[in-house]
Amino acid sequence: MSKEASDVVRSPKELLKFRCTGCGNCCKEPLLPLTCADVIRIRESTGDDPMDFVRFVDEDAIDLDGEPEAFALLGQGKRVMILRHQAGGCRYLGEDLRCKIYDSRPLGCRIFPFDPAFDKQGGLRRLKLIQATDCKYELDGGNDPGELRTLHQRYEAATALYQQKIAAWNREQQRRKRQGKRPQSSRRFLSYLGALAKS
Numbered sequence: 001m002s003k004e005a006s007d008v009v010r011s012p013k014e015l016l017k018f019r020c021t022g023c024g025n026c027c028k029e030p031l032l033p034l035t036c037a038d039v040i041r042i043r044e045s046t047g048d049d050p051m052d053f054v055r056f057v058d059e060d061a062i063d064l065d066g067e068p069e070a071f072a073l074l075g076q077g078k079r080v081m082i083l084r085h086q087a088g089g090c091r092y093l094g095e096d097l098r099c100k101i102y103d104s105r106p107l108g109c110r111i112f113p114f115d116p117a118f119d120k121q122g123g124l125r126r127l128k129l130i131q132a133t134d135c136k137y138e139l140d141g142g143n144d145p146g147e148l149r150t151l152h153q154r155y156e157a158a159t160a161l162y163q164q165k166i167a168a169w170n171r172e173q174q175r176r177k178r179q180g181k182r183p184q185s186s187r188r189f190l191s192y193l194g195a196l197a198k199s
């Protein structure tokens, strides 16, 4: 029987036995915030235009109340950059429930559903499962805490860098507003991030 993400409290040791069964639910429901590094990696590996695979959503569409630093000020308002969904799931989810861009998938997909915390020595201090969907996992696998720490560090570094860029962008947009100008478009934002292919 697969387990469902629930309020059951499990120890980090238990949760390190997490095994994804490939049910695909995490690629169907939750909206996935992207960083600029994710967008560039996907563009470079697929050749797809970020204007096609990225969407910008407002605070009503995504539960990021405690993370104002994730919102970029655009012409249409404050928006979070996510991977576009179509036909009931991520646009890169195949009919076989496999990810079509597995090697270049966003770091948020790689770390899901783990939400770890590490102590100063790098030891695993806490481990939770993000409950963003009905995750049909099993507890008969094995995950290496060292690999999880490395992935978490990559994820945190990419997020911090992207949020610094958002902060600089937002300061510029506020400056424009004080001059009576509108904030700039999502295309301009992607160009600012270096995410659009050079023409």
Ligand code: SF4
Residues within 6 Å of the ligand: 026, 027, 032, 083, 090, 091, 092, 093, 094, 098, 099, 100, 101, 102, 105, 106, 109
């Ligand atoms: S990029 Fe791949 S792993 Fe991430 S949500 Fe889409 S299909 Fe799933």
Ligand code: SF4
Residues within 6 Å of the ligand: 019, 020, 021, 022, 023, 024, 025, 026, 027, 112, 113, 133, 134, 135, 136, 137
């Ligand atoms: S919801 Fe859980 S079990 Fe299903 S594909 Fe995602 S990580 Fe794997």
